[in-house]
Amino acid sequence: MRLLTALHADQDAERSVTVDGVPVSRHELLGRAAALAEELDGVTVAAVHAVAGLPTVVAIVAGLLAGVPVVPVPPDAGELERLHVLRDCGATVMLSDDPAAAGTSGLPVVPVSGPSRSGSVPPDPAPEKTALILYTSGTTGPPKGVVLSRAALAADLDALAEAWDWTADDTLVHGLPLYHVHGLVLGLLGALRTGSPLVHTGRPTPSAYAAAGGSLYFGVPTVWSRVCADPASARALRGARLLVSGSAPLPVPVFDDLVSLTGQAPVERYGMTETLITVSARADGDRRAGHVGLPLAGVATRLVAADGPVPHDGETIGALEVRGATLFDGYLGQPAALTDGWFATGDVATIGPDGWHRIVGRASTDLIKTGGYRVGAGEVEDALLLHPAVVEAAVIGTPHDDLGEQITAFVVTGGPAGPDELIGFVAARLAAHKRPRVVHLVAELPRNAMGKVQKSRLPRGEKFS
Ligand code: MCA
Ligand code: AMP
Secondary structure (H helix, E strand, O other): OOOOHHHHOOOOOOOEEEEOOEEEEHHHHHHHHHHHHHHOOOOOOEEEEOOOOHHHHHHHHHHHHHOOOEEEEOOOOOHHHHHHHHHHHOOOEEEOOOOOOOOOOOOOEEOOOOOOOOOOOOOOOOOOOEEEEEEEOOOOOOOEEEEEEHHHHHHHHHHHHHHHOOOOOOOEEEOOOOOOHHHHHHHHHHHHHHOOOEEEOOOOOHHHHHHHOOOEEEEOHHHHHHHHOOHHHHHHHHHOOEEEEOOOOOOHHHHHHHHHHHOOOOEEEEEEOOOEEEEEOOOOOOOOOOOOEEEOOOEEEEEEEOOEEOOOOOOOOEEEEEEEOOOOOEEOOEEOOOEOOEEEEEEEEEEOOOOOEEEEEEOOOOEEEEOOEEEEHHHHHHHHHOOOOEEEEEEEEEEEOOOEEEEEEEEEEOOOOOHHHHHHHHHOOOOHHHOOOEEEEOOOOOEOOOOOEOHHHOOOOOOOO
């Protein structure tokens, strides 16, 4: 069976993918992507300048058809981040209609939107071959490449389709970035495997969601909270079959607002770039505020503590581990660090006797979730330290009504540099969402007797100035 099953089916080939208002039939998409795939002969890794547009869809599908690992690069990545990703992954081309997309890397840019169409589609590569390398933040250092096989993508999409009753009869709507699991794997490849038409709204605004008239909607909690803040748009979703939230904790008040405004409770699901989506509520089952559901078909989960296993009693908190066919193959250049097939997620959770999971938080404060984006504190601290006036920096996530957490930096300076300059300095080097929202200039950072910075002693309230 092909990875993008529905893309190859003659049936319903006129069903479309629409991105930011531009539609293309699946037949046309396949022809364009197959033609580009022919140009990828000899390419070992293909980077894609992942703007929210049809060229990105064509480029990613072309890479998958050709069996060339695809590395989607955030279009707003600052130069430091872009150069790191392009060098680390070993890309030999950048696929984009923007001649400047490769930045200063020197990579050749191959245009995507040429006139060529091809009817000759190569056989699918073996399932164990790499489909995607997605860059994601660790607690320290620059982002790491998460290697995902075709088999892992297929296993996850099939398990989600089963849990959500997701079929070609759905119309999927979302406006999430095409360079992370949520928008790319679920939101694009999921549509091309199940056959549901896709409306990508460009940006995930409440009014665009309301206007799209779909049956299946994906959003991160920030999107759902903005939808609820626009009751007319929220009410327009009453006819939808399923509203799905994931990538970060959905606040209980937002869950409740969705129930009252749209007439239905959202389905919450949990995952990671490294594991894909592993736990979810079901279309035909309960939806519980503050809970993310049951393991998907083929996925096993367990809780562990330093002194052994943790009971699944719904109360005892443990470190969440997962096992199954959806797991990654490791970070680029490093095999996956698994124990008997189990991957330690870094999240802490409870599991009830009925199997329902509640994500309590993360074990480390150094991974921040802001607007559904995962940001490593260390990467932001390293960028701040490149500024000549910065002597020390400590970055944490602090509570934020709209984004869940906001990036807050505490900086010791040895020369003139104000918060705005430092925020702009990071913005020039890293993707926009990695900018600190707030920079506090402080005389010193709290340290323990060993001299190690104690982030737990940094003020998290809004009153600090
Ligand atoms: C941002 N802005 C700033 C700053 N930061 N301005 C000044 N100082 C700052 N520090 C600007 C932005 O550039 C933007 O400007 C404006 O402020 C508003 O930004 P923001 O509030 O962030 O809103 P937004 O741009 O509308 O973005 C919100 C969003 C976005 C749409 C929810 O965060 C988003 O797309 N999140 C999805 C992330 C995602 O897909 N994660 C999935 C990871 P301007 O308006 O001029 O541009 S995969 C995953 O997690 C797993 C596998 C899973 O479970 O799914
Ligand atoms: P990323 O690798 O960017 O996909 O981020 C994965 C992390 O997002 C997980 O380790 C969790 O901390 C968080 N996450 C994803 N989905 C949920 C959810 N439904 N509820 C709470 N946290 C979530």
